[in-house]
Amino acid sequence: MEASIYYLEFCVNKLKNEDRAIHNFLISTYVMSRSEQKLLAYLTEQSKLLAVVYDPQYALRLCSEHKLTRACVLIYAAMGLYEESVDHALLVDVELARQIAGSKLRDEEMQKKLWLKVAQHVIRKENDIAKAMKFLKDCSILKIEDILPFFPDFATIDHFKDAICTSLSEYNAHIEELKQEMQGATDSAKNIRADIQEIRNKYVMVNSDTTCELCGSRLLVQGFYMFPCHHAFHKDCLIPEVMRHMSSEECSELERLLSEESSGSREGATAMARSSTKAKIDSMLGSQCLYCGDVMIMSVSQPLVPPENLEKELLNWK
Known part of the structure; x- marks a missing residue:
């Protein structure tokens, strides 16, 4: 049996064999020879890997049949069954249960649940309040209010x-x-x-000689938008420029609002309706300056010549 163990350990440790059958056979040999310390050392090393090589269900069944509880604890942990791992650890060694509960888990709620299991065992099974207080100091996840329900009724406040x-x-x-x-x-x-x-x-002062940035004519001759950057545009000049950078849905919405504004002024719509329509139009046209806002930044990625005018532009250069 010793020779078999030596050979299998050589295959696993020296040759880095990753055949599951070899690893399962090694576990079986450890169990049959009652080499629990070697088995625990092997399982501990395997737990450091991203995925164990051996078959955990086979190993668990084998260790359970031979009452190797400590080995079962490590196998349960390797399978991600931490609650079962802690439950079995508490049957043999509280310190082992603390090691499992203290392992780094992504689920903080699960880790707290594991620590509560250990704390409950220390308080109710061992009835050691002093040990429970030391346990509380060592565990940063639990607070006194978490473990108070586990204390017996006769416990005095002096203990904690x-x-x-x-x-x-x-x-x-x-x-x-x-x-x-x-x-x-x-x-x-x-x-x-x-x-x-x-x-x-x-407010911004508009002089009588201020001109539209797009058409160059005087600004005050018609409705306009003046931005904090002091760029000013006629409303009629701004609409087609803004629409060039809008999606088809936004263009349709703006056209609908402009039509609604025009028809509302003719048909005598209520002041509230006209005000609402105007606010929506202002939101679409006046939310940012055409030259200083996001539109200008996004235009950097646009071609200098629109694709539909490219052929015509090429002909002009010939």
Whole structure:
């Protein structure tokens, strides 16, 4: 049997054999020879890999039949069955259960559940309050309020007075942090309201000789849009330029609104309806400057000559 183990270990450790049958046979040999320490060392090394080479279900069945509980603990953990792993570990060694619960898991809720299992065992099965308090200090996930329900009714507050004081201090610190965050949010809201009010009161002087950036004619002869950057455009000049950068759905919506605005002024629509239509048009046309906004930035990726005019432009260059 020793020779078989030596040969199989040589295949696995030296030759790096990854044949599942070889690994299963090695586990079987460990179990049959009662070499539990070697089996545990092998399972521990396998647990460091992304995926174990051996068949975990076969190994679990074999170890369960031979009452090798510690090995079952490691196999359950390798299978991702951490609750079963901790339950079996608590049957033989609390420290082993703590190691499983303390392993790095992505699911924080699961890890907390595992620690609660260990804490419940320490308090109710071993009835060791002092050990439970030490356990609480070593575990950063659990707090005193998590394990209080596990304590017996006769337990006095003296046993966990320090833990309660620590927990209350943490809560007070957290409350202070929340107060500071609330104050910061309140100050931000005040600043935003002040900025909005300032924008409402903001104005731009338009001189009589100011011209439209697109057509070059005087700005005041018709409706226009003036932006904070001091670029100004006639409304009629701005519409086709903006529509060139809109999707077909947005163009259709803008045309509908313009038609609605025109027909509403003729048919005597209510002031509220006209105001709503005008606000929507202003939102589409005046949300940003044609020269300073996102439209100008996005136009960098557009060809200088539209595809439909390319052939005509090429002919002009010949």
